[in-house]
Amino acid sequence: AYTYNPLIRGFFEKGLLDEAMKLGEEMETRGVLPMVSTYNTYLYGLCEHGKMEDARQRLVEMTERDLAPDIVSYNTLIYGYCRLGNLKDAVILFHELRCRNLVPSVVTYNILADGFCRLGDLESAQQLKNEMIYRGNQPDVFTYTILVNGACKVGNLSLAQEFFEEMLHRGLKPDLFAYTTLMLCEMKLGNKSTAFSLQEEMVGKGFPLNLIVYNVLVDGLCKIRDLEGACELLQKMVCDGLPPDHVTYTSLIHAHLEVGHLRKAREIFHEMLLKGLSPTVVTYTVLIHEHADRGRLALAFMYFSEMQEKGVLPNVVTYNALINGFCKARRLDLAYNFFNEMEEKGIVPNRYTYTIVIDENCNIGNWPEALRLYRQMLEKGIEPD
RNA sequence: GGUCUGAUUACGGGGAA
Secondary structure, eight states: OTTHHHHHHHHHHTTOHHHHHHHHHHHHHTTOOOOHHHHHHHHHHHHHTTOHHHHHHHHHHHHHTTOOOOHHHHHHHHHHHHHTTOHHHHHHHHHHHHHTTOOOOHHHHHHHHHHHHHTTOHHHHHHHHHHHHHTTOOOOHHHHHHHHHHHHHTTOHHHHHHHHHHHHHTTOOOOHHHHHHHHHHHHHTTOHHHHHHHHHHHHHTTOOOOHHHHHHHHHHHHHTTOHHHHHHHHHHHHHTTOOOOHHHHHHHHHHHHHTTOHHHHHHHHHHHHHTTOOOOHHHHHHHHHHHHHTTOHHHHHHHHHHHHHTTOOOOHHHHHHHHHHHHHTTOHHHHHHHHHHHHHTTOOOOHHHHHHHHHHHHHTTOHHHHHHHHHHHHHTTOOOO
8 A cells, every 4th residue: 555655646646636546446456455544645635636525525435444534634634625725614623633532733733823824814823823832732843934924924024033033942943944934034024134144044054045045035135126136146046056947037027027127027038938937827927917007908918818828827816917907097898808707717706806896996986886796796705805 | 764734926905105
């Protein structure tokens, strides 16, 4: 069964769910009995594709076969719900596992804390940290990285720094992820020099710098409008044998569009293509947003078409960027076309989408339509904020 | 040793400037 686990997992990762299942059956016809870890592999594969119903079925199935789910099984399911932002069901499982005489592990708490952080609910995440300590589970470097990142994302940078300090006081040794996360905060605070000294500290401790570390620095410099610094760093990356990737390029393109260097942004975009890097949906969304937001609707639409020709599928953020541009340009008619188009494609509008169209209807004084949208939003279970 | 968690790039309103 240990032989099969990685194979099954591999199929899942490639999205070949049926193949993964078939391999499992083949394993059993060969007389190899599945183990709890085999089922956990199934669970993970299903959860990573958001197939929570199937995963729950498997959980029942393993119980019936006298393979008692363990804490890893539960963690996996909780993780699955958290990824979907469904903290409600995640928390239900968190309580349910105790009924099976299982005890939450540090990983369980970390998964949940991260889930809350991603919804911007830092208080709940913090509560979990306290609860884990109270129950005798010591937070680890993962826990603190999650909290630092969570605080950073909601903009509470001083709290982020406090979490990092707390981690040190507990005698935990930050690793590459923890340092990178702190660097991100420092950059967000505009503490360029602190971020760079952290970088040196990392090197001093023998952590190999990777692309992500550089990307954090490049993007940080871009955000504080230090494009020169960003370009210098780019040279250094190349010297260090870490050539910029699509993330680096996207940051640079974004920064140049922000300051109105359209020509330069386009050059960078082409340079990226020349290097054989494929623009992602994020790259295109940046281009679309920056152009549409400043009224360059035709250009934005050009990129929107181009991305689809290249097989890069627009997502809800892409549509929001477009719709926003068309609304601002008082082309509500066209904005609605995109609004309908996304629904046809099965892309679910979110809070942002509705805020954009509701706001524009208010601007033009179309209150009934604004209210209609508001109700529609509620009907779809989208929470206003 | 072989099943679970953490780091980088994209979208709205209001307020402040």
